[in-house]
Each structure stands twice: as structure tokens, then as C-alpha cells.
Amino acid sequence: MWEEKDDKLNRAFTFKDFSEAFAFMTRVALAAEKMDHHPTWDNEWNKVNISLSTHSAGGKVTEKDRELAEKIDNILKS
Numbered sequence: 001m002w003e004e005k006d007d008k009l010n011r012a013f014t015f016k017d018f019s020e021a022f023a024f025m026t027r028v029a030l031a032a033e034k035m036d037h038h039p040t041w042d043n044e045w046n047k048v049n050i051s052l053s054t055h056s057a058g059g060k061v062t063e064k065d066r067e068l069a070e071k072i073d074n075i076l077k078s
């Protein structure tokens with residue numbers, strides 16, 4: 001689940017393999033681009049760590065981050 005810490009919303013995801021992880025990242029990237037709101041993330045093989053904050057709000061968590069987090073959760077479920 002998402003955890004709010006140090007002005008960021010963080011969540012770690014683990015997939016079966018790299019293909020699954022990267023497919024998820026592609027879908028998140030398209031949703032993020034549509035919102036013009038982008039994650040800070042890293043990927044190592046089957047793991048993806050996502051961190052959300054709003055640069056234009058001085059790096060704080062805003063409604064935009066909560067909205068993107070919800071979209072990411074929906075991508076994961078679908």
C-alpha cells in the first residue's frame with residue numbers, strides 16, 4: 001500500500017518478471033503523461049518503486065499525487 005513519508009507517497013511493486021514490470025511501467029507512463037504528472041521511480045528486474053510528489057508545489061504531496069496513485073492502483077487491478 002501507499003505510504004506517505006518525507007513529503008512523498010511511496011509504494012513498492014513486485015512482478016513475476018521484467019516483462020510484467022515493464023508492461024506495468026508502460027501503462028503508468030501513459031497515464032502519467034495524460035495527466036502531465038510524472039512519477040519518480042526505479043526498476044530492478046521484477047521490482048518497481050514509485051515515489052510521488054508535486055514539483056510545482058515545492059515537492060509536497062498534493063491531490064495530483066493521490067489521483068495518480070489511485071490510477072496506478074487501478075492499472076494494477078486491471
Ligand SMILES: C[C@H](O)[C@H](O)[C@H]1CNC2=NC(N)=NC(=O)C2=N1
Binds near residue numbers: 036055
Ligand atoms: C511543464 C510540466 O507541465 C510540469 O513540469 C509538470 C510535469 N510533470 C510533473 N510531475 C510531477 N510529479 N510534478 C510536477 O509538478 C510536474 N509538473
